[in-house]
Amino acid sequence: MTEHLPALIVVVPLLTSFLIFALGWLKKDLCFPVGLFGLAVAASSCMGLLLRVMRWGPVTYKLGGWEAPWGIVYVVDTLNGMVLAAVAFSALIQWIWSGPSVKRHFQDRLGALYGLQMLFVTGLLGMTVTGDAFNLYVLLEIASITAYALIAMGPERASLSSLNYVFMGTLGACFYLLGVGYLYIMTGTLNMADLARLITGLHGSRAIQVAFIITMVGLWLKMAFFPLHGWLPNAYTHAPYPISGLIAPLMTKVMVYVMIRIDLNVFGPVYSFEKMGLEKAVMWLAVLAVIMGSIMALAQKDLKRMLTYVILIEVGYMVGGFWLGNKSGMTGALLHLLNDVFMTLCAFLAVGNLLYRLPGCSFPELKGAFSKMPFTMGALVATALSIVGVPPTCGFFSKWYLLLGALEAEHYGFLAALIFSSLVGVVLFFRVFEWAFFSTQEHEEGEHHLSHTFQEAPVQMVVPVLLVAGGLVVLGVFSGEIVSGIVEPVIPLTFS
Amino acid sequence: MEDALQLIISKYNYWIYITLMMIGLWGVIAKNNLVKKIVGMSIFQTAIILFFVSMGMKKGATIPILLHGHAAHSSPHAAEYINPLPHVLMLTAIVVAVSTLGVALALAVKVYRRYGTLEEDEILEQIRKS
Numbered sequence: 001m002t003e004h005l006p007a008l009i010v011v012v013p014l015l016t017s018f019l020i021f022a023l024g025w026l027k028k029d030l031c032f033p034v035g036l037f038g039l040a041v042a043a044s045s046c047m048g049l050l051l052r053v054m055r056w057g058p059v060t061y062k063l064g065g066w067e068a069p070w071g072i073v074y075v076v077d078t079l080n081g082m083v084l085a086a087v088a089f090s091a092l093i094q095w096i097w098s099g100p101s102v103k104r105h106f107q108d109r110l111g112a113l114y115g116l117q118m119l120f121v122t123g124l125l126g127m128t129v130t131g132d133a134f135n136l137y138v139l140l141e142i143a144s145i146t147a148y149a150l151i152a153m154g155p156e157r158a159s160l161s162s163l164n165y166v167f168m169g170t171l172g173a174c175f176y177l178l179g180v181g182y183l184y185i186m187t188g189t190l191n192m193a194d195l196a197r198l199i200t201g202l203h204g205s206r207a208i209q210v211a212f213i214i215t216m217v218g219l220w221l222k223m224a225f226f227p228l229h230g231w232l233p234n235a236y237t238h239a240p241y242p243i244s245g246l247i248a249p250l251m252t253k254v255m256v257y258v259m260i261r262i263d264l265n266v267f268g269p270v271y272s273f274e275k276m277g278l279e280k281a282v283m284w285l286a287v288l289a290v291i292m293g294s295i296m297a298l299a300q301k302d303l304k305r306m307l308t309y310v311i312l313i314e315v316g317y318m319v320g321g322f323w324l325g326n327k328s329g330m331t332g333a334l335l336h337l338l339n340d341v342f343m344t345l346c347a348f349l350a351v352g353n354l355l356y357r358l359p360g361c362s363f364p365e366l367k368g369a370f371s372k373m374p375f376t377m378g379a380l381v382a383t384a385l386s387i388v389g390v391p392p393t394c395g396f397f398s399k400w401y402l403l404l405g406a407l408e409a410e411h412y413g414f415l416a417a418l419i420f421s422s423l424v425g426v427v428l429f430f431r432v433f434e435w436a437f438f439s440t441q442e443h444e445e446g447e448h449h450l451s452h453t454f455q456e457a458p459v460q461m462v463v464p465v466l467l468v469a470g471g472l473v474v475l476g477v478f479s480g481e482i483v484s485g486i487v488e489p490v491i492p493l494t495f496s
Numbered sequence: 497m498e499d500a501l502q503l504i505i506s507k508y509n510y511w512i513y514i515t516l517m518m519i520g521l522w523g524v525i526a527k528n529n530l531v532k533k534i535v536g537m538s539i540f541q542t543a544i545i546l547f548f549v550s551m552g553m554k555k556g557a558t559i560p561i562l563l564h565g566h567a568a569h570s571s572p573h574a575a576e577y578i579n580p581l582p583h584v585l586m587l588t589a590i591v592v593a594v595s596t597l598g599v600a601l602a603l604a605v606k607v608y609r610r611y612g613t614l615e616e617d618e619i620l621e622q623i624r625k626s
Contacts, residue, residue, distance in 0.1 A: 134585055141592045148599050152606065159606035160619060166600045167524050170537050174544050177589065181548055184582070 017118035024111010075131035175218030182211035223255035226289030286320030329405025
């Protein structure tokens with residue numbers, strides 16, 4: 001049984017999503033428990049696989065028994081084992097959390113929403129687990145197309161924002177596909193391990209150079225790296241709040257993982273960092289991403305929209321940390337990848353709780369939130385501490401490694417950007433908490449707009465948020481073990 | 497000049513796909529009408545499909561079907577057969593392109609129902625006013 005775990009990770013959510021589509025017509029009440037079961041199976045398979053990989057080294061699974069360069073293989077090492085576990089668990093937590101809000105807003109299209117949600121998770125898990133460059137493209141499009149549809153289910157401007165996302169997302173995926181085409185012309189293979197082997201002999205080739213640049217641009221478009229970020233804030237802000245808790249933490253992070261995977265395991269660290277000579281340019285783009293993201297976040301007056309800009313900052317951290325090209329920077333980037341999944345998850349779930357009770361989450365509307373929804377706001381405070389980087393939370397440790405990496409590489413621009421964005425983070429969240437905490441007394445007598453519905457969200461929504469908030473501290477406490485057990489084995493030897 | 501002409505003629509398939517791709521990119525970025533943008537996106541995807549299909553092609557080669565008896569004792573010459581793999585990959589890519597197109601058109605219908613127009617500047621004008 002255990003040798004089929006890599007296949008189960010993709011097959012179970014895929015079949016569950018079809019089952020949910022069918023149940024949407026036949027018996028709506030079953031959609032939620034069936035999906036819960038499917039995700040629980042996927043999450044436990046991911047966890048089992050991660051433990052197995054940590055103990056016995058990478059696992060290769062041949063789909064249908066076809067040998068590597070011809071068939072599709074799934075390859076799991078600790079890097080994507082970690083991403084798989086993070087994706088599956090946050091999807092599971094989000095599924096439980098979204099129950100009440102989906103029932104309230106999407107009762108008429110329960111099957112469609114849950115089915116798409118499950119298909120989206122399938123795409124992400126498949127993209128993470130696959131060891132085949134073209135297979136990755138197909139699963140990327142599965143995840144993207146479901147994301148377009150899910151975002152478009154939102155109110156008001158959602159369909160226009162989603163359409164813009166369709167244009168940019170399709171261009172990104174097409175660029176990636178084009179890069180894969182160039183690689184295929186030069187090597188005649190699509191298997192990642194095989195590509196890596198053949199590319200070592202082709203380092204001088206102009207076509208490989210073009211393939212590298214095109215693939216990177218495509219992936220940067222997908223992960224909303226600074227100059228290519230235009231689609232993200234609108235799409236994530238206008239997405240329905242039960243869904244943004246799923247899409248916002250996972251999509252960009254998985255794309256960062258894909259970039260790391262392609263750079264390290266297809267082109268190889270020697271080619272990516274020494275032969276291409278792109279790292280200076282990319283580093284300055286990352287610095288710009290962090291600084292511009294911070295400034296744009298400061299200009300926002302809506303909590304959810306502000307958090308979308310925080311995602312842009314975090315993408316800048318991860319890309320920058322990775323391209324620093326030293327061990328500390330890469331450790332920081334990989335650790336931040338894991339931490340940021342849960343930080344963003346916690347933030348968007350907390351925002352979802354607020355939106356469950358409030359008509360919107362612009363700052364004035366948050367008045368009195370601390371007294372009415374103490375648990376949700378407590379979780380938001382934990383997230384804020386983690387995003388800023390306060391010690392017991394996980395955000396501190398990854399930021400520490402990033403700072404070390406920037407110092408070692410003597411890249412003071414990135415160092416300054418990291419410190420600047422942390423300071424901006426303090427201002428950002430302090431503003432939010434000021435509205436939510438201090439403004440309550442002055443306005444309470446005069447304005448009775450706070451109706452009796454403004455109270456703590458249902459237990460099913462509060463417990464997951466608190467769980468993730470606690471997880472932020474747990475991840476922080478165990479970050480030493482995570483670094484030595486999961487992150488260090490995948491850092492290439494050239495960076496020691 | 498001679499060399500440049502030679503380069504264009506001998507690699508004409510690449511020139512065609514690049515031209516198409518740029519037309520598509522221009523459509524997505526510069527056009528104001530949402531449906532025209534969608535058309536541009538579709539052209540862009542088709543250009544990449546053509547690129548993949550053309551790279552499997554070989555001069556004087558035939559479809560990759562082994563007739564019985566032919567392959568029994570001697571291994572087939574790869575140069576005699578078109579490489580079918582890129583074509584098979586593109587079957588998947590066509591499905592992806594069609595579903596993206598479908599989602600995009602459905603979204604365009606939704607946008608039209610809400611704003612009563614498909615011109616992007618008019619929609620943005622309406623959003624700004626509200």
